[in-house]
Amino acid sequence: MTQPRFEVQPIGTVESPLTDPASAPKQGDEGAPDAWLAFEPTVLEGLEGIRVGDEVIVVTWLDRARRDVLRVHPRGDNSRPEQGVFTTRSSDRPNPIGLHRVLVLKIEGRSVEVRNLEAVDGTPIVDLKPVLSADIAER
Amino acid sequence: MTQPRFEVQPIGTVESPLTDPASAPKQGDEGAPDAWLAFEPTVLEGLEGIRVGDEVIVVTWLDRARRDVLRVHPRGDNSRPEQGVFTTRSSDRPNPIGLHRVLVLKIEGRSVEVRNLEAVDGTPIVDLKPVLSADIAER
Numbered sequence: 001m002t003q004p005r006f007e008v009q010p011i012g013t014v015e016s017p018l019t020d021p022a023s024a025p026k027q028g029d030e031g032a033p034d035a036w037l038a039f040e041p042t043v044l045e046g047l048e049g050i051r052v053g054d055e056v057i058v059v060t061w062l063d064r065a066r067r068d069v070l071r072v073h074p075r076g077d078n079s080r081p082e083q084g085v086f087t088t089r090s091s092d093r094p095n096p097i098g099l100h101r102v103l104v105l106k107i108e109g110r111s112v113e114v115r116n117l118e119a120v121d122g123t124p125i126v127d128l129k130p131v132l133s134a135d136i137a138e139r
Numbered sequence: 140m141t142q143p144r145f146e147v148q149p150i151g152t153v154e155s156p157l158t159d160p161a162s163a164p165k166q167g168d169e170g171a172p173d174a175w176l177a178f179e180p181t182v183l184e185g186l187e188g189i190r191v192g193d194e195v196i197v198v199t200w201l202d203r204a205r206r207d208v209l210r211v212h213p214r215g216d217n218s219r220p221e222q223g224v225f226t227t228r229s230s231d232r233p234n235p236i237g238l239h240r241v242l243v244l245k246i247e248g249r250s251v252e253v254r255n256l257e258a259v260d261g262t263p264i265v266d267l268k269p270v271l272s273a274d275i276a277e278r
Contacts, residue, residue, distance in 0.1 A: 003149040003179065003263065006200050008234050010142040030275060040142065043233060045209040048223035056225075059236055061145050070184040075278065084187035086195075086267040089278075094182060095147050095265045097198055097236070124142065126234045128225040136169060139214065139228075 008061055010124035011046070012039035015111075018120045021064050026075055027089070028100055028116035035117040037125055039110045047128075052107060058100040059127035060119050065096035098123070101131060147200055149263035150185070151178035154250075157259045160203050165214055166228070167239055167255035174256040176264055178249045186267075191246060197239040198266035199258050204235035237262070240270060 016035035018024045025032045037058065039047060050056070069092040071082040085093040102114035133139055155174035157163045164171045176197065178186060189195070208231040210221040224232040241253035272278055 003152075004202075005149075006147040006202070006263070008145040008147055010144075011233055013142075026278070027271065027275075043209060043225075046223040046225045046232070048210065048221075049226040050223065054226075057238070059234075059238075063143075063145070070182060071187065082187075084185040084189065086182075086185045087188040087193075087269055089268060089271065093185070093266060094150055095198075097266050099196070099198075099238070099268065124145070126145075127232060127236050129228060129238065130226055132166065132228065136166075139165070 008126050010061065010126055011043045012037055012125040014060065014117065014119045014121060014123040014125060016117060016119065016121045018118070021120050024120055025118045028102060028118050030118070032116045032118035034105060034113060034115050035119070037112045037114060041110060044110055050104060050107060050112065052104050054104045055131040056102060056104060057129045057131060058102055058114065058117065058125060059129065060098035060100065061124045061126050062091040062096035062098045063124055065091040065093065067094055067096060069093065147265050149200065149265055150182045151176055151264040153199065153256065153258045153260060153262040153264060155256060155258065155260045157257070160259050163259055164257045167241060167257050169257070171255045171257035173244060173252060173254050174258070176251045176253060180249060183249055189243060189246060189251065191243050193243045194270040195241060195243060196268045196270060197241055197253065197256065197264060198268065199237035199239065200263045200265050201230040201235035201237045202263055204230040204232065206233055206235060208232065
């Protein structure tokens with residue numbers, strides 16, 4: 001079966017003091033810095049309603065990852081046996097989509113500052129979603 | 140600034156009794172049925188290590204969504220004022236990426252059965268990730 005393919009159009013870019021993927025924290029809660037999400041002018045309407053204090057999921061395209069890798073040592077630790085990439089959070093994977101749960105700190109024009117983002121400077125942003133309340137009535 | 144674009148290559152397909160996006164539950168925990176994830180033979184190595192009982196995040200491409208929508212009534216409820224799509228979980232959004240947290244029920248060959256998936260039959264799967272432990276030492 002041949003699958004169709006789809007085109008991702010970034011909606012913005014990460015601006016961060018992190019520049020080296022190899023030395024970046026593995027996850028946001030492992031010492032990642034605050035960073036800015038700079039959105040494209042064309043999608044600003046989609047941000048209406050965002051508030052300081054919101055918890056959101058930033059979806060990125062990890063453009064420096066390898067897409068031809070299916071097995072990795074978890075967390076790059078060679079002492080751990082290799083596993084399939086889909087059982088790890090490795091950025092190397094067929095579609096290098098990153099998920100980052102962050103807190104909104106500040107909103108200025110088309111930029112949103114967030115806490116603890118481990119994506120490196122220049123990483124394309126492809127979506128932003130609210131963290132869902134466990135209470136269905138609050139959705 | 141012109142952003143580069145990226146190509147998503149599906150790694151599998153959802154097989155579900157749900158066929159109508161309009162009548163599908165909004166979220167997995169709102170009455171969604173069990174479903175199968177049928178993976179492409181070329182990515183099976185990436186699943187090594189997956190186990191029954193694992194909690195995983197299925198990342199889909201909601202191929203029946205509209206990509207030209209930036210504001211929606213939350214949950215399709217016209218009595219609620221419109222908001223930016225990035226503050227909702229609407230499937231209509233510039234990059235219609237779906238996130239679905241599910242439990243692995245069964246593994247058979249290249250198919251994985253999961254509990255409570257609200258994606259409709261035929262939805263392309265683009266990634267699969269483990270739910271992260273809150274305990275960094277367990278990652």
